[in-house]
Amino acid sequence: xxxxxxxxxxxxxxxxxxxxxxxxxxxxxxxxxxxxxxxxxxxxxxxxxxxxxxxxxxxxxxxxxxxxxxxxxxxxxxxxxxxxxxxxxxxxxxxxxxxxxxxxxxxxxxxxxxxxxxxxxxxxxxxxxxxxxxxxxxxxxxxxxxxxxxxxxxxxxxxxxxxxxxxxxxxxxxxxxxxxxxxxxxxxxxxxxxxxxxxxxxxxxxxxxxxxxxxxxxxxxxxxxxxxxxxxxxxxxxxxxxxxxxxxxxxxxxxxxxxxxxxxxxxxxxxxxxxxxxxxxxxxxxxxxxxxxxxxxxxxxxxxxxxxxxxxxxxxxxxxxxxxxxxxxxxxxxxxxxxxxxxxxxxxxxxxxxxxxxxxxxxxxxxxxxxxxxxxxxxxxxxxxxxxxxxxxxxxxxxxxxxxxxxx
Amino acid sequence: xxxxxxxxxxxxxxxxxxxxxxxxxxxxxxxxxxxxxxxxxxxxxxxxxxxxxxxxxxxxxxxxxxxxxxxxxxxxxxxxxxxxxxxxxxxxxxxxxxxxxxxxxxxxxxxxxxxxxxxxxxxxxxxxxxxxxxxxxxxxxxxxxxxxxxxxxxxxxxxxxxxxxxxxxxxxxxxxxxxxxxxxxxxxxxxxxxxxxxxxxxxxxxxxxxxxxxxxxxxxxxxxxxxxxxxxxxxxxxxxxxxxxxxxxxxxxxxxxxxxxxxxxxxxxxxxxxxxxxxxxxxxxxxxxxxxxxxxxxxxxxxxxxxxxxxxxxxxxxxxxxxxxxxxxxxxxxxxxxxxxxxxxxxxxxxxxxxxxxxxxxxxxxxxxxxxxxxxxxxxxxxxxxxxxxxxxxxxxxxxxxxxxxxx
Numbered sequence: 001x002x003x004x005x006x007x008x009x010x011x012x013x014x015x016x017x018x019x020x021x022x023x024x025x026x027x028x029x030x031x032x033x034x035x036x037x038x039x040x041x042x043x044x045x046x047x048x049x050x051x052x053x054x055x056x057x058x059x060x061x062x063x064x065x066x067x068x069x070x071x072x073x074x075x076x077x078x079x080x081x082x083x084x085x086x087x088x089x090x091x092x093x094x095x096x097x098x099x100x101x102x103x104x105x106x107x108x109x110x111x112x113x114x115x116x117x118x119x120x121x122x123x124x125x126x127x128x129x130x131x132x133x134x135x136x137x138x139x140x141x142x143x144x145x146x147x148x149x150x151x152x153x154x155x156x157x158x159x160x161x162x163x164x165x166x167x168x169x170x171x172x173x174x175x176x177x178x179x180x181x182x183x184x185x186x187x188x189x190x191x192x193x194x195x196x197x198x199x200x201x202x203x204x205x206x207x208x209x210x211x212x213x214x215x216x217x218x219x220x221x222x223x224x225x226x227x228x229x230x231x232x233x234x235x236x237x238x239x240x241x242x243x244x245x246x247x248x249x250x251x252x253x254x255x256x257x258x259x260x261x262x263x264x265x266x267x268x269x270x271x272x273x274x275x276x277x278x279x280x281x282x283x284x285x286x287x288x289x290x291x292x293x294x295x296x297x298x299x300x301x302x303x304x305x306x307x308x309x310x311x312x313x314x315x316x317x318x319x320x321x322x323x324x325x326x327x328x329x330x331x332x333x334x335x336x337x338x339x340x341x342x343x344x345x346x347x348x349x350x351x352x353x354x355x356x357x358x359x360x361x362x363x364x365x366x367x368x369x370x371x372x373x374x375x376x377x378x379x380x381x382x383x384x385x386x387x388x389x390x391x392x393x394x395x396x397x398x399x400x401x402x403x404x405x406x407x408x
Numbered sequence: 409x410x411x412x413x414x415x416x417x418x419x420x421x422x423x424x425x426x427x428x429x430x431x432x433x434x435x436x437x438x439x440x441x442x443x444x445x446x447x448x449x450x451x452x453x454x455x456x457x458x459x460x461x462x463x464x465x466x467x468x469x470x471x472x473x474x475x476x477x478x479x480x481x482x483x484x485x486x487x488x489x490x491x492x493x494x495x496x497x498x499x500x501x502x503x504x505x506x507x508x509x510x511x512x513x514x515x516x517x518x519x520x521x522x523x524x525x526x527x528x529x530x531x532x533x534x535x536x537x538x539x540x541x542x543x544x545x546x547x548x549x550x551x552x553x554x555x556x557x558x559x560x561x562x563x564x565x566x567x568x569x570x571x572x573x574x575x576x577x578x579x580x581x582x583x584x585x586x587x588x589x590x591x592x593x594x595x596x597x598x599x600x601x602x603x604x605x606x607x608x609x610x611x612x613x614x615x616x617x618x619x620x621x622x623x624x625x626x627x628x629x630x631x632x633x634x635x636x637x638x639x640x641x642x643x644x645x646x647x648x649x650x651x652x653x654x655x656x657x658x659x660x661x662x663x664x665x666x667x668x669x670x671x672x673x674x675x676x677x678x679x680x681x682x683x684x685x686x687x688x689x690x691x692x693x694x695x696x697x698x699x700x701x702x703x704x705x706x707x708x709x710x711x712x713x714x715x716x717x718x719x720x721x722x723x724x725x726x727x728x729x730x731x732x733x734x735x736x737x738x739x740x741x742x743x744x745x746x747x748x749x750x751x752x753x754x755x756x757x758x759x760x761x762x763x764x765x766x767x768x769x770x771x772x773x774x775x776x777x778x779x780x781x782x783x784x785x786x787x788x789x790x791x792x793x794x795x796x797x798x799x800x801x802x803x804x805x806x807x808x809x810x811x812x813x814x815x816x
Contacts, residue, residue, distance in 0.1 A: 356532075399722075
């Protein structure tokens with residue numbers, strides 16, 4: 001937390017306790033800092049788990065093991081190490097993860113595969129086993145803490161603690177969600193990996209939870225970008241303890257499945273937006289909505305080309321309704337587009353329609369919109385029914401300062 | 409030329425006259441500025457032409473017509489407008505280009521298809537026909553100028569005039585190349601489009617010139633990146649007047665074809681490097697060499713993922729040997745890679761080998777290398793024989809200042 005708090009920071013919400021999920025924190029001293037850096041969440045027996053992981057090929061052992069173990073569908077514990085990503089550390093890094101899994105599994109008397117580990121921080125330095133062992137021991141003995149404490153403990157370069165909550169009525173029972181996430185700058189492998197954890201007391205079968213999480217992630221976490229870089233460790237895990245008393249959700253036809261899916265998607269969207277709002281150097285939150293594409297997938301690619309364009313992002317930083325740069329970004333996306341059908345707007349006002357600047361374009365309301373913190377860019381390709389929204393932040397001097405002045 | 413001259417600027421070389429190619433410049437007053445902004449190069453009959461153009465789908469009429477007309481293989485004139493890109497201007501923009509082609513073709517008594525037009529500058533404003541007509545008329549009546557004058561006249565946000573020269577012995581005759589290019593920041597559609605023109609007195613068949621230009625461009629212009637953005641107007645044209653007296657080169661078996669191809673590739677490499685050296689905000693010129701890939705194409709994709717990564721580029725700006733960010737960029741490239749075979753070096757010194765940091769890694773010489781202006785990053789994937797080199801510059805506060813503070 002060495003950088004100034006993001007101007008887009010959100011207050012930490014009042015988060016409900018989730019029956020069957022108890023967070024604890026401890027000091028593992030992974031770095032020479034005076035803070036908790038190890039988070040432990042104990043989960044009651046019968047907890048379902050689902051996960052989505054980075055597509056970065058050079059992923060960490062934590063990701064490899066997590067992806068492998070999520071397949072059996074059940075979880076008893078989560079451990080998150082902050083300050084050392086343990087990525088690019090070969091067999092020594094893997095041994096450290098296995099040690100943590102063994103230690104927690106022995107304590108709980110559960111299968112090792114039910115212990116999930118994440119790490120975030122410096123790359124290339126194997127997680128020190130002695131510090132990990134002592135830190136886990138301290139966490140196991142600690143008293144439960146708040147979700148806000150846990151959110152602060154998983155953070156690294158984050159400038160504010162990030163949490164989201166939701167409820168849904170599922171088969172007549174109220175189920176609750178509490179979720180925390182860390183990440184800023186999408187995504188520096190050194191320190192700014194995105195790690196998100198969703199806890200709910202709903203009863204849901206692991207395979208169905210996985211299906212709903214994957215679908216929600218596709219429209220939320222996979223639609224945000226800060227700088228087009230993807231971490232070696234990005235992880236989102238959802239844990240469902242089953243304590244809410246609803247009949248177990250098994251598929252789309254289960255009573256309340258729609259309500260659960262909507263709440264899960266809402267939680268994912270909230271978490272994704274929080275990461276963008278802590279984007280390195282971010283001054284503005286930008287939503288790019290693309291319609292009229294040949295498919296939703298095509299719309300998302302065009303949206304990401306716009307959201308990843310340094311020229312678009314610097315234009316927004318400069319409060320410049322520079323639709324020429326958006327034309328350029330559409331054109332380089334490699335998706336079907338027709339210059340003469342393209343329309344571009346800001347804040348709900350068209351600046352160009354059907355390939356030409358509007359003759360009566362009134363720049364004043366657009367300029368006022370661009371002075372705000374929440375910017376809407378609308379692009380209509382005029383070709384089909386495909387649409388998507390992606391989110392990003394502007395590119396500012398703050399990004400350069402954070403990333404060029406930082407030493408590993 | 410409102411920005412400070414790039415610290416990587418190169419002096420304009422002594423450039424030979426090319427028999428059969430005569431540059432002239434004039435003031436078309438496309439903007440309210442006190443400078444020449446229209447360049448005309450008259451080419452003698454029998455000049456072969458070849459071209460490579462932007463892949464951006466939202467390209468300008470100039471690019472559409474140029475791509476179409478290069479197919480007939482012959483050129484009599486080149487016109488370059490600076491200050492207005494004429495992109496995204498619909499039929500009115502196209503009419504302006506056709507007017508210029510007609511005007512010059514009538515003057516020379518040649519086919520309209522042999523007149524090539526480029527424009528660079530503000531997007532979305534149709535090129536004013538009256539200014540274009542008067543400017544062309546002035547250029548047709550002007551006395552020939554130097555290549556340096558022409559290089560300055562095609563420039564927009566460029567901070568220095570860029571030229572390159574080469575000679576080759578082809579079938580016992582000396583052939584000369586003189587070439588100019590503009591571009592800085594790869595590539596802002598507003599002002600910083602890359603436009604390059606190569607003139608040689610060699611005799612070469614159009615189809616063979618196209619083949620050699622496409623091949624050279626693939627290893628030079630297509631291997632540079634400043635900010636991953638591509639212009640709607642990027643154009644490279646090669647003109648061969650045939651005055652050198654060599655036997656016409658028709659294919660690889662022609663006497664001197666190898667020497668000509670090598671000189672053309674050298675010219676393209678020089679021009680490409682000059683654009684990177686005028687990259688917006690550039691303080692360092694970075695060469696990324698990837699070896700051990702499964703193919704050359706795969707190596708280039710990995711190289712471009714590294715060269716386009718904001719986190720890698722800011723690390724180099726900060727003189728930080730942050731190989732973790734390079735691991736991340738390799739992993740996100742989507743090409744075959746194996747974390748445990750990956751080696752990364754700076755300035756010829758390995759920092760990590762086979763997936764692990766070197767135990768005896770001496771950071772001092774690497775730190776010294778990173779303080780220089782020319783940075784070498786070496787990545788070995790350890791999988792195959794594929795290799796490629798790509799070039800980029802660092803990402804600095806200067807880039808943000810130029811692009812966020814500029815108003816269209």
